[in-house]
């Protein structure tokens with residue numbers, strides 16, 4: 001699946017990284033606990049989170065993730081957007097809550113990756 | 116001789132900046148051409164340790180030595196120290212307050228994560244004096 005398809009499925013707004021929407025991504029994870037992401041996630045390219053702070057972008061950075069989806073209409077401030085821009089990470093914002101967002105992506109074939 | 120040495124002062128009063136040092140180390144390691152697994156292991160361990168330094172110890176200093184065959188990290192703080200290291204190492208053990216948890220940390224997974232992603236982890240700590248953590252990640256031949 002491409003980041004663009006994720007954006008379409010979730011009717012998401014592109015906050016930054018418009019130029020990277022054709023990136024292929026194969027798996028995702030949803031969490032508000034960054035330590036869990038750091039502990040269990042392997043090779044996931046997309047992070048869905050209801051949490052909005054710079055550490056979400058930094059966690060994605062450390063994990064080589066390509067895209068962050070803020071769920072439930074959460075929208076980051078300029079400093080967070082700047083961090084993501086500098087790291088070539090796509091930021092999306094969807095109105096759907098976490099459970100629905102994950103479900104919609106799963107239904108279209110995006111998976112959680114190896115456990 | 117080390118390929119490169121890096122030093123960082125980590126401010127203790129600004130959670131939003133926690134991770135700057137780890138991100139910078141990542142940039143160096145990538146530029147030096149280390150394999151992605153090594154880079155990831157180093158930066159995850161370092162990032163958790165940097166976060167701990169900010170949320171539990173009021174900041175501190177990080178020194179990194181990068182050799183072709185291993186990366187060594189020393190994190191020094193002058194925080195409260197860790198009363199029971201064995202307990203602190205257990206998954207889920209955390210003294211982090213709710214405001215830290217609301218920021219996505221404080222799940223008690225930091226120290227276990229650091230252990231998991233490094234080849235060696237040594238903690239020297241004294242109550243009221245501070246904590247020094249030494250981490251090593253080996254580069255597979």
Ligand SMILES: Nc1ncnc2c1ncn2[C@@H]1O[C@H](COP(=O)(O)OP(=O)(O)O)[C@@H](O)[C@H]1O
Nearest residue numbers: 167171172203209210211221222223224225226
């Ligand atoms: N640098 C430090 N200084 C003082 N206490 C620490 C430090 N690092 C960790 N700790 C203690 O160890 C506990 C476990 O750490 P960790 O596994 O990273 O979990 P968390 O940071 O989520 O609480 C912390 O809650 C804290 O009590």
Ligand SMILES: [Mg+2]
Nearest residue numbers: 163167225226
């Ligand atoms: Mg921690």
